[in-house]
Amino acid sequence: MSASLLSSARAGDENAFRELVDPYRRELQLHCYRILGSVQDAEDVLQETLLAAWRGLERFEERASLRAWLYRIATNRCLNALRDRKRRPQEVSTMVEPPEPTRMAERTWLEPYPDVLLEGLPDTAAGPETRYETRESVGLAFVTALQHLPPRQRVALVLRDVLGFDTSEAAAILGSSENSVKGALQRGRATLDERLPAGGLERAPLPDSARERELVGLFAAAVESGDTPGIISLLTDDAWLTMPPEPFEYQGAAAIARFLDDRAARRGAHYRLVATRANGQPAFGCYLPDPHALIVRAYGLMVITLTEDRVSAITWFGERSLLSHFGLPRTLPQ
DSSP states (O other): OOHHHHHHHHTTOHHHHHHHHHHHHHHHHHHHHHHHOOHHHHHHHHHHHHHHHHHTGGGOOSSSOHHHHHHHHHHHHHHHHHHHHHHSOOOOOOOSSOOOOSEEOOOOOOOOOBGGGGTTOOOOOOSTTOOSOHHHHTSHHHHHHHTTSOHHHHHHHIIIIISOOOHHHHHHHHTSOHHHHHHHHHHHHHHHHHHSOTTGGGGSOOTTOHHHHHHHHHHHHHHHTTOHHHHHHTEEEEEEEEOTTSOEEEESHHHHHHHHHHHHHHHOSOOEEEEEEETTEEEEEEEEEOTTSSEEEEEEEEEEEEETTEEEEEEEEOOGGGGGGGTOOSEEEO
């Protein structure tokens, strides 16, 4: 960090400030997303963080790096946002008469993260104790598991095991003791190890590889033709279908087929899919025909998790406004 650049920013030079913080903007937004599970909330907290940094630059004492100082601001803003969210009643319309699920889960406040926001992201691993590669730590399974941790455990684990801050740095960012961080980390790791599938994304085909393209193409063709047996033939034996924040979860061929057939009958039309990517995984914007016009309208977003040559998870997001984060329109010509 240039001393002259910092001096200019402190003197009110907005361009100098932008030059100081822009290298960290993408990673800070992703950090906020991991903690909050929401693209929009992450963007809001990022803007709050940058505004607080601009206003408080005089108080930056340079005892820690600028990056660590920004993470401290962002982390505390995230914790505030989680406390506010807990106080605010959440209204969710429950799915109409779904088939009997395999299990009922806790409601998980989660949105998919557009891959375009991951472009140019630096490898932020800072040491050998970092436990998760970037590819795994942006995956839906990992971010979903994080949302089940209490906020301070969540933050401690991300700071230490994803971003590679050492224990003393994580304690300074959290404004707590090293022993407190170690305790939160131990409990968070135990919970995460229980929730994450073995192997994670290590067994998935490489993004945009021929193997991935073939499997994604077969899956999309089966969905667009309403071919439930075709979809089921592409699933692993223990595949899950989930739809956060809905609590209904379906595992295995019979349960997933029953759910897909039930929803297809209620829709009365097949999806039209537009390929995109979310959380480093293949995804689709899903559209349905408008009965009164020659267009199709946005209906939701689907993310699939691949394991070797099969689909191991289908995650459905029914909030139609999410498609705008992926540059997908609300309507398309039929």
